[in-house]
Each structure stands twice: as structure tokens, then as C-alpha cells.
């Protein structure tokens with residue numbers, strides 16, 4: 001089956017099944033570590049203070065700061081984000097926030113609603129059940145525009161064509177339901193891959209068409225000067241692919257967790273698409289993004305319960321140090337002299 005169809009069908013079935021417990025099947029960074037959500041709260045607070053400086057004293061109707069989250073899971077990112085945002089801006093300014101949870105899964109939206117309502121955020125929530133990989137399906141006029149859009153680890157779930165440069169001919173890669181390579185399909189239709197940089201020969205590479213559709217949605221629903229922060233794993237240059245042996249890369253490029261299917265996000269293609277859709281964009285490792293926002297260097301650490309980001313002080317704190325030693329981290333790593341390879345990215349978008 002063409003990968004785009006395979007990933008699209010599998011993930012719809014998986015996420016929309018009320019029995020699915022996503023955090024039993026895999027870990028996301030927001031489940032394990034609240035730092036990314038907190039960094040986004042710091043950014044949102046700066047934007048809110050700029051937009052609504054004297055909210056409390058204003059005589060005219062209060063301005064509203066509208067945030068959308070795309071791909072909400074069970075609401076873990078939102079919970080970290082909203083708790084931190086409330087602490088930073090204080091209750092009066094927090095009252096001017098609307099937070100719209102967007103996802104195609106009714107059961108996950110219901111779970112997120114329950115979690116966030118229990119935390120006391122029920123009154124600021126809005127909901128939009130929609131497939132975020134099709135720009136034509138998004139209810140723009142009903143939902144309205146946003147000041148800030150965030151998304152964590154949804155892009156790797158969206159439909160993607162799997163392509164391969166087979167001796168200068170771009171071909172579709174046919175992948176079986178077990179996520180193993182079956183055969184080459186026909187010559188692929190024209191894609192932006194036709195230009196430079198040309199794909200490395202024989203490597204399977206995702207062309208994340210669902211993510212490009214999502215960029216179109218963001219471009220249409222973001223207010224002027226609005227901002228979006230997207231977090232996901234993938235690669236920012238084809239040299240990162242060719243640093244892996246071809247067979248190893250091709251074997252692992254489509255992955256199955258439970259019945260959910262995922263692939264790496266091709267940020268080379270997305271950076272070009274962002275330009276085309278009128279964004280100023282930036283791409284950096286998630287650890288670099290966090291280092292900037294927190295004003296101190298952060299290291300990416302893979303622990304049993306998922307991915308964490310630690311500052312130097314946190315790496316050395318007694319409890320973390322013991323845990324890191326137990327999980328095999330070296331003295332060089334714990335003292336900040338060596339860092340682990342990282343493939344989680346922050347993709348920042350600004351509407352020009």
C-alpha cells in the first residue's frame with residue numbers, strides 16, 4: 001500500500017478507538033518532561049503582555065488572546081502549558097485566554113477535556129474535532145483566528161508519501177501493514193523533491209504531505225504577526241540520513257507502536273513549504289530552543305520514562321545523577337562534557 005494511505009488509515013483507527021491508551025504504547029516529550037510546554041508558556045506570556053498590557057484597567061471590552069493546540073493527546077502538553085502560563089501572567093490576565101483543543105479523535109478530546117477541567121481550566125477551553133491533514137476541511141470561519149498555535153509530536157503521525165531516488169528516478173516505496181518494505185511502486189508524481197537538494201540515492205525519504213496541508217491551515221488561521229511552535233522528530237538535512245547505513249535507515253524509517261504508525265518529519269521539505277506559504281521560519285534542535293528560552297544550556301536525556309531535558313545543574317543534582325548512572329550514562333555525559341545525538345526539532349513559524 002502507498003505509505004500515505006497506510007499511515008493515514010492506521011492512525012485514524014488507532015487514535016479514534018476509545019480503548020486506545022496512547023501513553024502505554026509510546027512516550028511523548030510532554031508526557032515525560034514538562035519543559036517544552038513551560039517554554040511555550042513563557043513565550044505565550046510575552047506575547048500576551050505585548051498584546052494586552054493594561055487588561056485589568058481597560059474600560060473597553062477585554063481583548064482576548066487565542067491559542068490553538070493541534071494534536072492534543074490526553075492533554076498532557078496543555079496541562080503543563082496552562083499551569084505555567086497562569087503562574088506567569090497571574091489570574092486577571094489569564095482570564096483573557098481562550099485555548100482551543102484541535103484533534104480528529106473524539107475520545108482523546110474527551111479525555112483532555114476531563115483532565116483540564118479537573119485542573120480548573122474548563123472555562124477557557126474550546127474544541128475542534130477535525131482532521132488536521134486536510135486544509136480544505138478546517139472550519140476557518142466557525143473557529144476564527146489565533147494569536148498562537150502549538151503542536152507537539154503530531155507531525156510524525158500525519159500522512160506522508162515514502163519516496164526513493166532509484167538511480168535518478170523518483171519512485172514510490174510500497175510498505176506493508178507490518179511497516180516493512182515491499183517493493184517500488186510506479187514513478188512518483190512530481191514533488192518539490194525534483195529540485196535541489198536531490199535525494200540521496202537508494203534511501204527512503206518521507207515527503208510529509210499531511211504536514212504541508214497543516215502548514216496551510218496554520219497560515220490561514222493565524223492572525224497577522226501570529227506565531228506557531230511545532231515540535232517533532234526528524235531531520236533537517238539529507239546528510240543526517242546518509243550518516244546511517246542505507247539498509248538500517250530504510251528498515252527503520254516507518255515504525256509501528258501498537259497499531260500506530262509513524263515516520264520522521266522531513267524538515268528540509270517543510271522549511272521550503274513554509275516559505276511558500278508566507279512564513280518566516282526557523283529550525284533548531286529542541287535542546288537549543290530550550291537553552292535560549294531558559295537562558296541556560298540544556299541537554300537531551302533519554303530515560304526509561306521518555307525524553308527529558310536537563311540543565312547542567314539538573315544533570316548534576318544528586319537524585320538525577322544516580323538515575324542517570326543507573327541507566328548507563330557516563331561520567332563525561334553527567335558533567336556536561338559529552339552530549340547525546342538528538343533528533344527532536346523546534347520548527348518556529350511567524351506570519352509575515
Ligand SMILES: C[S@@+](CC[C@H](N)C(=O)[O-])C[C@H]1O[C@@H](n2cnc3c(N)ncnc32)[C@H](O)[C@@H]1O
Nearest residue numbers: 015028030071072073103104105131132152154
Ligand atoms: C503522539 S500524540 C501527541 C499528543 C500530545 N501532543 C503530546 O505531546 O502528548 C498525537 C496526537 O495527534 C492527533 N492526530 C494525529 N493525526 C491527526 C490528524 N490527521 N488530525 C488531527 N489530529 C491528529 C492524535 O489524535 C493525537 O492526539
